[in-house]
Amino acid sequence: MRYIEAHPRRVRGEAIHMTAAEKRASEISSIGAADMEPDIQVRIRTPANRDGNYEMISMEAKRQAIEEAYLTPEVKHFIKTPEVIEIETRMKLWLQAGYPVHLIGPTGCGKTSLAAHVAHEMGRPVVWINGDEAVTTNDLIGGYSQMQSESVRDNYIHNVFKSKDVTKMEWVDNPLTLACKYGYTLIYNEFSRTKPAANNILLSVFEEGILELPTKFGEDRYVKVHPDFNAIFTSNSVEYAGIHRPQDALLDRMVGIYTDYYGCETEARIVEEHSGISQEKAERIVSVVRAIREKLPDAQKPGTRACIMIATGMRALNGHGNINFEQLCTDVIANKTSSPADMVAKKKLIQDCMTQLAQLA
Ligand SMILES: Nc1ncnc2c1ncn2[C@@H]1O[C@H](COP(=O)(O)OP(=O)(O)OP(=O)(O)O)[C@@H](O)[C@H]1O
Ligand SMILES: [Mg+2]
Missing domain, CATH: 1.10.8 (Helicase, Ruva Protein; domain 3)
Incomplete structure (x- = not known):
């Protein structure tokens, strides 16, 4: 039996009164559309576009604009003497060889400045996280932190009221996922302050080159680590004995560079x-x-x-x-x-x- 459209109605752009086959076809096409990152309209200010008018740009172009604006740190007043250059060169060699670098040193000796400078020199956008007792795996990888809700109220026939509420969870990437997906440099400052269990997620990143997102399902669960991904860790040698001793398995997968006070x-x-x-x-x-x-x-x-x-x-x-x-x-x-x-x-x-x-x- 063929369904005959009595009311060719559309509610918020969506056709209602569809046969099962039409419904399936429309669902399949909407899945396809979601996979493709569509062009979005954003306001970008460029020398050619001083008024900051709206322009259509692709998601990829938007990501590049964000990288340029927010993820390219400028390290001001950085001093290079032979001893700074020596450590910097060692760090770069290890990073280029594909190993994460762990800078260990006493309070205020220059670890964070060095990490930021070398990260900048690696020429990729930089993402940053500070270790702390309260940091969880989700702070590293991200999570379903935004909810999108949509309500449809249909009162087409006066004595029939149809209502539909849809709440969608939206996944938001945090620094580790961003760095693994897009090949950014991750700085994990004072990482030994974080509870070791929260950092376990890093093991498979360094060992198998795979980031596993525990709260995701299916193929979305695995992110292949981008070849440009780099990681620099810092930790305080004075605090080592007191706070969580980072698990050996993780330390085994990093190169340790001890930085004392400069001369x-x-x-x-x-x-x-x-x-x-x-x-x-x-x-x-x-x-x-x-x-x-x-x-x-x-x-x-x-x-x-x-x-x-x-x-x-x-x-x-x-x-x-x-x-x-x-x-x-x-x-x-x-x-x-x-x-x-x-x-x-x-x-x-x-x-x-x-x-x-x-x-x-
Ligand atoms: N090579 C450098 N060039 C210029 N300034 C530097 C350099 N190294 C360190 N500094 C300055 O020295 C101070 C301490 O450096 P930094 O914060 O990097 O040390 P840290 O080891 O990370 O300290 P903390 O253990 O407290 O986190 C900062 O003000 C920083 O700007
Ligand atoms: Mg520091």
Whole structure:
């Protein structure tokens, strides 16, 4: 029996009153359409299009625009001395050989800056995640985090009310999935702070080159890792004993590069670059901080960041005669002080270091 259309009706563009065969055909064609990423209309501002008018661009072009705008980091004030170049070269060699690189080092020695710089030099967009106790596998891979709901209310015949609510879950990729799919460079900062179970997902990425998305089904469950994918991890050597020890299986699949505090010359160049003070002053600050560093326990050692802070403070407070160099050093070093007795000991340490350096000069 053939169905004869009595009311050639369309509700929101969709034909109603279809035979089973027509319905199946329309479903098949809508699946095909969903697979193809359609062109979308977005506003893009280019030199040729100053008004930012709407233009039709493909999804691929949209992704490229996002990569250029948001995923290409600019590393400002990065200093390259022979020792920085040496580590940078080693990192690049290992990444080009296809291994993830793990930078391990004490607080404030320059791990994150180096990771960002090398990632930038790899020439691919960069995605970023910070390790933390609360990070879960979903924070790495993504999840069904957006809901699209659609309601159809049909009251075509006055005494028949038909209503249909459809809620669709939409999958959103997080940094690891983006990096594996599109060949980005992933920076996983302080990754050892994350619970090891959440990082298990990385094992198959490095071993089999497959990212398995546990909450997806069928062929969508597996993402083949893109050949341009790179990963740089950082972790703090001082925290290693305290927080989650990253599982050995994961560490076995990475190359470990230990980065200690840079030498005097590099640290002074970094301080000069960040604060704009003279070379002579930068060298003085660095030598005082390095002398203090030698005397304090690992967890309290001031890093390069402390040198930059003292130098920036010195510049900003120039002319305020009542704050001298010793006080500046004390204020910056005191950020990890636990008691008045500890403070007194630190003040004494700073004075001793300064006297010792003055005698040497
Ligand atoms: N090569 C470099 N060129 C310029 N600045 C640098 C360089 N290396 C480190 N720095 C500066 O030194 C400071 C500390 O560096 P960074 O934050 O990278 O250290 P970190 O080891 O990641 O520290 P944390 O352990 O606290 O995370 C930052 O202000 C950074 O800008
Ligand atoms: Mg860091």
